[in-house]
Structure formats: C-alpha cells, structure tokens
Amino acid sequence: MVAKNKTKAKLGSGGVAFGVTVGVDEIANLELAGLLGFDYAIIDCEHDLFNERELENAIRAAEINNLTPIARIQNNSELILHALNGGAQGVLIARVNTKEDAKAVVDAAKFRPEGARTIFFRSRGGGFGLNLGSPKQWTLDINRETMIGFIIEEITAVNNLDEILDTKSLDFIDLGPLDLAHSMDWPEQEEVDGFVNKIVDGSISAGKIANSGGSAENLSVLLDRGFRMITVNPRSFFENGGVQFLAHAAELMKAKGLS
Numbered sequence: 001m002v003a004k005n006k007t008k009a010k011l012g013s014g015g016v017a018f019g020v021t022v023g024v025d026e027i028a029n030l031e032l033a034g035l036l037g038f039d040y041a042i043i044d045c046e047h048d049l050f051n052e053r054e055l056e057n058a059i060r061a062a063e064i065n066n067l068t069p070i071a072r073i074q075n076n077s078e079l080i081l082h083a084l085n086g087g088a089q090g091v092l093i094a095r096v097n098t099k100e101d102a103k104a105v106v107d108a109a110k111f112r113p114e115g116a117r118t119i120f121f122r123s124r125g126g127g128f129g130l131n132l133g134s135p136k137q138w139t140l141d142i143n144r145e146t147m148i149g150f151i152i153e154e155i156t157a158v159n160n161l162d163e164i165l166d167t168k169s170l171d172f173i174d175l176g177p178l179d180l181a182h183s184m185d186w187p188e189q190e191e192v193d194g195f196v197n198k199i200v201d202g203s204i205s206a207g208k209i210a211n212s213g214g215s216a217e218n219l220s221v222l223l224d225r226g227f228r229m230i231t232v233n234p235r236s237f238f239e240n241g242g243v244q245f246l247a248h249a250a251e252l253m254k255a256k257g258l259s
Contacts, residue, residue, distance in 0.1 A: 001127065019068075022234065075096060099166070112139070155180065204226045209228050
C-alpha cells in the first residue's frame, strides 16, 4: 500500500502547506518540526556532504513524525532514484535550466507513462515488497503521491521558463534569487526582483505551486502574493531569537547594574 502524500493532498485541495528545511543530519529538528505540526521537510542534500544512509534516516524520522519527506538534490538520476527508493515522497531539484533538464528529472522520478524510472519495490520506498498487489498499480500509485519541484536559480532558466513550467509532472517551483543574481553578474537589485516576479507570476499562471522561505514578518505578504508552500529554517529561528534575547538581556543587565 502506497502512503498518502499529505502535503500534495493539502495543496491539491487549495490549502497552504508549511514546512522546514534541514540538513541531512538534523534529525532532532525533523522530529521537533513534526511534533510542532509542520507539513513537510525539505532535506538538503545539495549543499553539504552526506551519505545516502543519512538521507534514509532523515526520511525515516520525517515519516515517523508525520512530515512529508522531500529530498533536495542535484539533477542526478541516480541520486533521485536512490532518494525515492529510500522513501522520499518528493524531490526538489537544483539548477533546472531547460526543458531537457526538466524531462531528465521526470524520467528519473516517475514511472511510465509519465517518466522512465526503473522499478524496485523491495526497498523501504516500496514497503519492501509487502502487500504489493499489482506492480503496475503500484507504479501508478507511487506516481500519484510523488512530488517534483524545480529550483529556478539561473538566468538561463528564466529565459526558458515557459518550457520548464509546461512540464506536466511538475508540482512546485522554488526560487534562488542570489544564484540568479550571481548568474547575471550581480546587476541592480531591481532587475533581479523583476525576474523573480516573472518566475512567481509564471508559476502561478501555469498552475504550479510557488514555494518561498518564510517568517512571521513576511508571511502575510507571501500569502497575498500567491505562495502556497512556506518553508522556514530552524537555524533562522535560533539566529533571530538569539539576537533578540541577547539584546534584551544586555538592556536588563545594564538596568540592574550587572555585567
């Protein structure tokens, strides 16, 4: 039996999904996020060193705590396959710049008729082959519950945006404004903002979910803008809260004549 993707279902019904982004080794933060009531976890295997067993354990921690596990990884068909075989219910793929890049992701992540993923149901992502039923139906069910996201983060991707957004199996778009600016040799911020708006508007018009990093301060603006996936970073909570706490502590200590 294929597990329901709670985040995909929530978004499909018009809801807003809230998630966290964590490093592959941040198991405690995954557990805490689930207990707090977040919907999904984006497990970052793009930027830091990791091994695939660490990813499997992070996926397991997400599942146990009722989070949809989404692996953020490079556009590498083997890594995509291993993440999904390990139990991820979605992938967020970096540097998708062309329709060919997009097709490669779908081919790796989805079975036929959507893609060309190879079948292996004896891993934990296939329930170890228990209660499989029809292999054909299993592939169709997995396709239905698997999410695919692209990160649009280079000017080449913006130039090919319509073709990328035409990808039928694409569920959501994430943004990389700093990498976008970098790919453009650091133009004026106003120009970068214009391209970011183009990405967001194009994604929403194409019926794709737009994902953004969020905070209590910008949440209202993001919802009004049309974002329906809001992702927070637990480290940012600590950084912001830590600064506020120490500033308040310094004021209090000064008032009390303490050092």
